[in-house]
Amino acid sequence: MSDLIVLGFDHVDDAAKVLAECRKLETEYLLDLEDAVVVTRDGTGKARLHQSVNLERAGASWGLLSGGFWGTLVGLLCLNPLAGFVIGSAVGAGAGALAGSFSDYGINDDFIRSLSDTIPPNTSALFVLVRKSQPDKVLADLAQFKGHARIVQTSLSPEGEARLKAALVEAPQG
Structure with a gap:
């Protein structure tokens, strides 16, 4: 404890x-x-x-990485992995920062x-x-x-x- x-x-x-x-x-x-x-x-x-x-920064970092990964996978299915990576990273970073701003730790x-x-x-x-x-x-x-x-x-x-x-x-x- x-x-x-x-x-x-x-x-x-x-x-x-x-x-x-x-x-x-x-x-x-x-x-x-x-x-x-x-x-x-x-x-x-x-x-x-x-x-x-700083939970906003941590959330944005994690969102950038996971959004980039999933965006690239979806982009591969649509034959445009670069666009998927860019869009996925941007959406992931924004969502992660937003989630971090509403989180409380410790x-x-x-x-x-x-x-x-x-x-x-x-x-x-x-x-x-x-x-x-x-x-x-x-x-x-x-x-x-x-x-x-x-x-x-x-x-x-x-x-x-x-x-x-x-x-x-x-x-x-x-």
């Missing part, structure tokens, strides 16, 4: 920095993220969601939007859905951001949330 962690930051670019560090931890096989979203709120109060998985977008309404202007938040991790190593690495984050919401156990708070939230003493 995946764990949801939502962290708030006082600066607009802090959430993106923590996500970049999480991506680095993924390449070291210490963290496995199912989904991640950075929310930034500008000075006017407008919230922007920066999804880690963290529910409505949940993200409702929580993003609570963050103040000129701040950011990081939503991560973690499949699995090496908590000791991940928290030790993320300790470099200590004092910059606040916990907004988690689905961690009380012990796990306390460890996260000790690693990220509490500012160093002295």
Whole structure:
């Protein structure tokens, strides 16, 4: 089962920095993220969601490939495989992009939007859905951001949330 962690930051670019560090931890096989979203709120109060998985682009890519394949097959039957490939690719890419725009993956977008309404202007938040991790190593690495984050919401156990708070939230003493 995946764990949801939502962290708030006082600066607009802090959430993106923590996500970049999480991506680095993924390449070291210490963290496995199912989904991640950075929310930034500008000075006017407008919230922007920066999804880690662009479903429109993924749908368009898959639609382009599958539409091209099926278009070529139909084009062979009609003795014009090039036209079939072009038409099939265009229709497939459009349909895939449209399907991707109506899809939701990982963290529910409505949940993200409702929580993003609570963050103040000129701040950011990081939503991560973690499949699995090496908590000791991940928290030790993320300790470099200590004092910059606040916990907004988690689905961690009380012990796990306390460890996260000790690693990220509490500012160093002295």
